[in-house]
Amino acid sequence: DGSKWRFLEHKGPVFAPLYEPMPDKVKFYYDGKPMKLSAPAEEVATFFAKMLDHEYTTKDIFRKNFFKDWRKEMTSEEKTKITDLNKCNFSEMNEYFKAQSEARKQMSKEEKQKIKEENERLLQEYGFCLMDNHKERIGNFRIEPPGLFRGRGDHPKMGMLKRRIRPEDIIINCSKDSKHPKPPPGTKWKEVRHDNKVTWLASWTENIQGSIKYIMLNPSSRIKGEKDWQKYETARRLKKCVDRIRTQYRDDWKSKEMRIRQRAVALYFIDKLALRAGNEKEEGETADTVGCCSLRVEHIKLYPKMDEQEYVVEFDFLGKDSIRYYNKIPVEKRVRLQHLFHSISSASPICTLFPSFHSRCPLQTSILNKHLQELMDGLTAKVFRTYNASITLQQQLKELASDDSLPAKILSYNRANRAVAILCNHQRAPPKTFEKSMQNLQTKIDEKQNQLSAARKQLKAAKADHKASHDDKSKKAVELKRKAIQRIEEQLMKLQVQATDREENKQIALGTSKLNYLDPRISVAWCKKWDVPIEKIYNKTQREKFAWAIDMAEKDYEF
DNA sequence: ACGTGGACTTGGAAGAACTTGT
């Protein structure tokens, strides 16, 4: 009936610590002269000071937005005095924070232990709730602290002040018959409601985009786990009818109706390239990123012939989180789509790729999803990502499966995982320490190789010795050397595998696919089949999230 | 039918915690 729980009790959120004013000796300078700031202005200044080493603070938009919002917190005198951000010197504040974090690192064991215990106490008190007779872990029980908004990519709002959230901003959601959370002394909640049609425990409206933020349960909770399971079951249902759907959209490429042809091409891209749906967004409110339906002419190039291949489409656009998507694919004969090639050559680059000439509006995700819903119950664009990710993992694991050593098996698994991450375009910035850590590994490999050749020489010597003397002692020595070589060879192999894995993973982020796209039962089954301990694949958090799958899947599980 | 707000999933980066080698 749409209700998500019958009973819900919790203690409410933990608020961000109050602002602690700077010690007097830490000065802010305007135009070279020290200046004491009012507490509100000083607090916002510290947000900027903390980020001084970050590239953000050099960006024009960031500086402009910050300065505008900072001025709103100033007293009228401050406002008249401070008129130019370039004349502001936050470096003492910046050094103060660096010193503080250094001091934190240098704390004694006891002090660190004390902090740890305090955190643990907070977690025990606020980090859990009671939902339908189960104690469940809350995902984010701390309210986001105030600070400067950091968007990704070219975000027009970067640098704006994210304001402090007070109890008066918070809506609490819990059972009527539960012990309601108490607001801090002298304050009130915005509202206490009892809505069991939703899963969140508390919410507030954030001031940058005006969107709502929630406090929800941890992925290990029943409510998230069931949903996750359901998601993979939907993807498995798609597996059963994907052939039919593919046949249909190929047929639709020939449709007389432009609308249907466009829909079919979009669907093809979503299926083949695992593109996101691409909802329309309000212009100027966010970074300019696109998905399938919001692709513009400027994002693709068509090559009637490229190298050996005919009809190549080149994609180059910024997707979610402003991550660049770049790919070239030869399209199937029938998708050489008259209309795609036609309309693109004449259209302006900023036109959407799927405009509509006959109806007023371009292809929208809602239209696409409505169509998908008719093809299969519960089918939406993102199900294709889940389906293609999971089926790819399963296939790759079949191909890569081997009776190799454990490290080799894990390399195989990571490679399969990597194939999925590449499909979904999950990229990361190469780690700052990447080159160095590769070098270190190489040094280790070289050392191991030297060790190996030394050991081989020793074996030879031992053999010669044995030949000469033929006694038991020398025979034993030969055996020992053999064993030593075997051990070193294993170690060397392990290092080499590690190096390969790391190199291949330089710019690939495996986490997102592992956590959100791969049916965990595939991995559990693979572990059981090949005798790989599940801990090698999933860490503690991941095992908690996928507890349902670990319980459920046997070695013959098929996605 | 359409547009908007709301709820929930997905995403990479940064910071914290742990491990390893010296």
Next chain:
DNA sequence: ACAAGTTCTTCCAAGTCCACGT
């Protein structure tokens, strides 16, 4: 014991999709 390196956890932004109201 400690510094460096690696892995885990947290953070919070940015998507998807649906329900609801007009």
